[in-house]
Amino acid sequence: MDFAFGPADEAFRAQAREWLDGHLTGGFAAAAGRGGPGGEHEDPGPRRAWERELGRGGWIGIGWDTAPGAYGNRTASLTQQVVWAEEYARVRAPGRCGHIGEKLLAPTLLAYGSQEQRDAFLPGIARGETLWCQGYSESGAGSDLAGVRTVAERDGDAYRISGQKIWTSLAHEADWCFVLARTGAAGARRHEGLSFLLVPMDQPGRIEVRPIRQLTGTAEFNEVFFDGARARAAHVVGGEGAGWRVAMGLLGFERGVSTLAQQIGFAQELAGVVRDAVRDGAVRDPVLREQLVGLWAELRVMRWNALRTLGGADPGAPSVAKLLWGGWHRRLGEVAVRVRGALAAAGPGDWTAGAPYELDAAQRLFLFSRADTIYGGSDEIQRNIIAERVLGLPREARGPR
Numbered sequence: 001m002d003f004a005f006g007p008a009d010e011a012f013r014a015q016a017r018e019w020l021d022g023h024l025t026g027g028f029a030a031a032a033g034r035g036g037p038g039g040e041h042e043d044p045g046p047r048r049a050w051e052r053e054l055g056r057g058g059w060i061g062i063g064w065d066t067a068p069g070a071y072g073n074r075t076a077s078l079t080q081q082v083v084w085a086e087e088y089a090r091v092r093a094p095g096r097c098g099h100i101g102e103k104l105l106a107p108t109l110l111a112y113g114s115q116e117q118r119d120a121f122l123p124g125i126a127r128g129e130t131l132w133c134q135g136y137s138e139s140g141a142g143s144d145l146a147g148v149r150t151v152a153e154r155d156g157d158a159y160r161i162s163g164q165k166i167w168t169s170l171a172h173e174a175d176w177c178f179v180l181a182r183t184g185a186a187g188a189r190r191h192e193g194l195s196f197l198l199v200p201m202d203q204p205g206r207i208e209v210r211p212i213r214q215l216t217g218t219a220e221f222n223e224v225f226f227d228g229a230r231a232r233a234a235h236v237v238g239g240e241g242a243g244w245r246v247a248m249g250l251l252g253f254e255r256g257v258s259t260l261a262q263q264i265g266f267a268q269e270l271a272g273v274v275r276d277a278v279r280d281g282a283v284r285d286p287v288l289r290e291q292l293v294g295l296w297a298e299l300r301v302m303r304w305n306a307l308r309t310l311g312g313a314d315p316g317a318p319s320v321a322k323l324l325w326g327g328w329h330r331r332l333g334e335v336a337v338r339v340r341g342a343l344a345a346a347g348p349g350d351w352t353a354g355a356p357y358e359l360d361a362a363q364r365l366f367l368f369s370r371a372d373t374i375y376g377g378s379d380e381i382q383r384n385i386i387a388e389r390v391l392g393l394p395r396e397a398r399g400p401r
């Protein structure tokens, strides 16, 4: 392993710390630790303002492949991106609501978009002003994404989009959505005839967002209905028919940086569960002790694995990382409620009053982490990828479609 933080990284760490200490104050400090997975509904106002604060500091887009300052963004090496993500997690800065634009769409525009598209959309993302959502999944087209049935028909210099997306995180907050839709016949392969369109969300009567309430009682994702919604023809990324290549490219932009930062949050959560276990005496149960130690050891393995593969071209690395962290986090949720014993079934709020139930940290962790082995590609799909692309096993049998 040749991963190490050098003097330039440590200087960068000092800068990052200084900036975070100086800006994570007042209302922003009150939003610290809020808005993470399962808490996306928390403090939307302060968190949107925090996005703009990050933008003013040049901290959005530090991993983009641009000249320094091209869109108002700082630029940083891969190790410095890790440093920023670590420092961000260390101070428990507010959960990002701009990550879909920054981490998914922007690198996609840099790789596949036209210069006009980059100039039109990257500055708003870098300033923390424009929020995006991801319009891929449909009922019947989740793991099997090539099955999307949403249609975009050319109409002069625009497209008219009709169909329905589902599980669209943050669609209720987003200004824009990138939509994978069918613009042509499937041809010999179902991946053909798809396009990647940039669609403004503010289209009353043509776009309707309906929240989906989750096990946690909150609604971070939505159904999105398109009924003749418009997208400019100039806003098709990569050109008509290139949607599959662009959509898959977007999914490949995670290079391990956010996984490493996520592990700092995981370590904080594990420490909280250990504290509860010591306080309430659950730690005297030998089985629970063993589970807690096992979780700690697995977290160390995850960190070394992420460092080992950081930024590399190992085709299995993202799938292995996803399998490791998704399963680990789900088990942490299970151990967290086991530590609480029967009390874990009682909510802190007055649920008898018919109000939406309140959850404490352990309950929310348990319930939300059920989703961790599904979103971003389910465990089964990750195993298929490893089987076919890494181990070279035969492709799975597919029935007629």
Ligand SMILES: Cc1cc2nc3c(=O)[nH]c(=O)nc-3n(C[C@H](O)[C@H](O)[C@H](O)COP(=O)(O)OP(=O)(O)OC[C@H]3O[C@@H](n4cnc5c(N)ncnc54)[C@H](O)[C@@H]3O)c2cc1C
Pocket: 133, 134, 135, 136, 137, 138, 139, 140, 141, 142, 143, 144, 166, 167, 168, 169, 170, 221, 371, 374, 375, 376, 377, 378, 379, 380, 381, 384, 396
């Ligand atoms: C919290 C959360 C946030 C999300 N946010 C977004 C978002 O912002 N935008 C978006 O577009 N989508 C989003 N999704 C959707 C997510 O991408 C899909 O849920 C995921 O791709 C699985 O698709 P599906 O739900 O249709 O399940 P299906 O694809 O129907 O799968 C059902 C089950 O069958 C298994 N399965 C399917 N195919 C195979 C196979 N070939 N081999 C073996 N097993 C298989 C799956 O593993 C799963 O267990 C989100 C999901 C969650 C849970």
